[in-house]
Amino acid sequence: MKQLTVTALEAIIDASGQGVMVIDVSEEDRPVVFVNDELARLTGVPKSGFLSNGVDEFAGIFADTDIVADCERCLGSNSTTDTLISGVRPDGRAIHGAMHIGCIETRSRKISHVVVYFRELHDPEITGKHLASVDFESAIRSDRLTGLCQRRYFERILTREWGGAIRDKGTIALFLIQIDEFGEYSKTFGRQAADACLRRIGSTVKAVARRSSDLAGRFENEILITMARNMDESQCEQLGQRFVDQISRLCIHHPHSSVHHYVSVSVGVVNAAPVPGSFPLQAIEETRDALDEAIARGGRRALSRQFKK
Numbered sequence: 550m551k552q553l554t555v556t557a558l559e560a561i562i563d564a565s566g567q568g569v570m571v572i573d574v575s576e577e578d579r580p581v582v583f584v585n586d587e588l589a590r591l592t593g594v595p596k597s598g599f600l601s602n603g604v605d606e607f608a609g610i611f612a613d614t615d616i617v618a619d620c621e622r623c624l625g626s627n628s629t630t631d632t633l634i635s636g637v638r639p640d641g642r643a644i645h646g647a648m649h650i651g652c653i654e655t656r657s658r659k660i661s662h663v664v665v666y667f668r669e670l671h672d673p674e675i676t677g678k679h680l681a682s683v684d685f686e687s688a689i690r691s692d693r694l695t696g697l698c699q700r701r702y703f704e705r706i707l708t709r710e711w712g713g714a715i716r717d718k719g720t721i722a723l724f725l726i727q728i729d730e731f732g733e734y735s736k737t738f739g740r741q742a743a744d745a746c747l748r749r750i751g752s753t754v755k756a757v758a759r760r761s762s763d764l765a766g767r768f769e770n771e772i773l774i775t776m777a778r779n780m781d782e783s784q785c786e787q788l789g790q791r792f793v794d795q796i797s798r799l800c801i802h803h804p805h806s807s808v809h810h811y812v813s814v815s816v817g818v819v820n821a822a823p824v825p826g827s828f829p830l831q832a833i834e835e836t837r838d839a840l841d842e843a844i845a846r847g848g849r850r851a852l853s854r855q856f857k858k
Contacts, residue, residue: 568592568667570599570607571653574624575661579603579617582662591646591669593638605769607665608693609701610644611636615693620663621740623650627660633670639701646670692767694744695751700774703766704829707776711829714778718822722777722785723832725817725840726754726792729808729848731771737805746801746812747771753795757788772840774833782820782853789818789851797849813849815840821856832856 568588572579584599598606608616614634623630629651638644646669653662692699698706707721714721728734728750735743751773755765758775768774777788793814801812817840821832835856843852 566668568669570604570665570667572604572620572663572665573661574620574663579620579663581606588667591644591667593640593642602769609699610638611648614648616648616665619648619650620665623652624660624663627652627654634667644669692751695748695767695773697751697755697773698764698766700766700768703764703768703774703776706764707829707833710776710778711823711827711832714821714823715825715827719779720781720820720822721829721832722780722788722818722820723836724758724775724777724785724789724792724851725768725833725836726750726773726775726814727816727840727844728771729813729815729844730803730806733805734803734812737803749799749801750796750812750814753799754792757791757795774836780820785818785820786851786853789816789853792816793849793851808848815843815848816851817841817843818851818853819856820853827856 566587568591569583569585570581570588571583573582581599581603584596586596588599589596592607592610594606594610604616604620608614611634614632614636619630619632622628629649632648633645634648635643635645646667649666649668651664651666652660653664655661691697710721713719728747731743731747734746751765751767754773754775758765758777760777762778763775765773765775777785780788793816796814797809797811799812803810803812806813817836817838819832819836819839821827821835823829835854839852839854842854843850846852
């Protein structure tokens with residue numbers, strides 16, 4: 550019997566009535582290697598978003614579901630799981646459905662991939678009890694692990710504040726905060742310890758950025774982001790350094806870090822005076838450049854840059 554080609558199998562999956570996402574578990578960062586058209590249609594996220602951002606893109610929509618933990622459980626026990634989930638699409642529309650997760654084995658009985666199937670549900674008799682308990686504003690606002698706001702929500706508020714700063718001739722300071730050599734910490738102590746570490750750092754960042762106008766969020770993986778209104782350059786530099794100092798004072802041991810024997814962070818800082826024709830994503834990119842330079846200089850430091858627009 551002639552075997553199906555990979556292309557033919559992908560075409561069959563693409564024609565499926567369910568959304569499908571395939572995760573390669575042979576890689577440490579668990580990349581998404583395939584997404585079908587139906588999942589892109591149901592979630593409102595293009596395939597490229599899943600392929601670039603991995604399961605974080607799915608988790609950003611279904612914030613009340615810990616898909617990473619669900620996948621790891623299936624992987625550890627070679628089992629399946631079925632869950633009713635609810636979330637918010639990028640355009641703000643609610644989405645409810647059933648998620649099924651299973652494993653794919655090679656001929657040598659080694660698990661090579663985890664597959665996530667998603668089917669949208671509309672019947673209130675099936676989902677009513679579950680859906681009644683969901684706070685959709687909280688779902689799109691809060692990152693489940695850190696308690697900070699999600700990136701999509703942060704960017705929404707930043708865009709609103711950016712417009713206000715243009716009108717009021719104010720300033721907006723951005724801080725990108727990355728845990729130094731966090732992958733090495735996770736490898737040393739395991740995922741649960743890494744999650745606990747990230748939660749402590751998230752709480753510390755939120756405590757430092759404590760003004761009523763400040764906002765703290767989880768930008769991606771081990772990178773957090775904060776926004777502050779109407780600060781001068783000196784205040785921005787001081788706040789950036791305060792993030793570095795306060796997190797070092799947590800004294801979370803990081804024995805294999807080349808930066809410091811305790812968990813530390815690097816911080817990129819940009820203070821922008823928005824003008825018509827400038828955009829907040831440009832400021833985020835400048836802040837990332839400052840963060841990259843802080844890391845290149847050895848980490849455990851805050852580095853400021855001017856907003857060029």
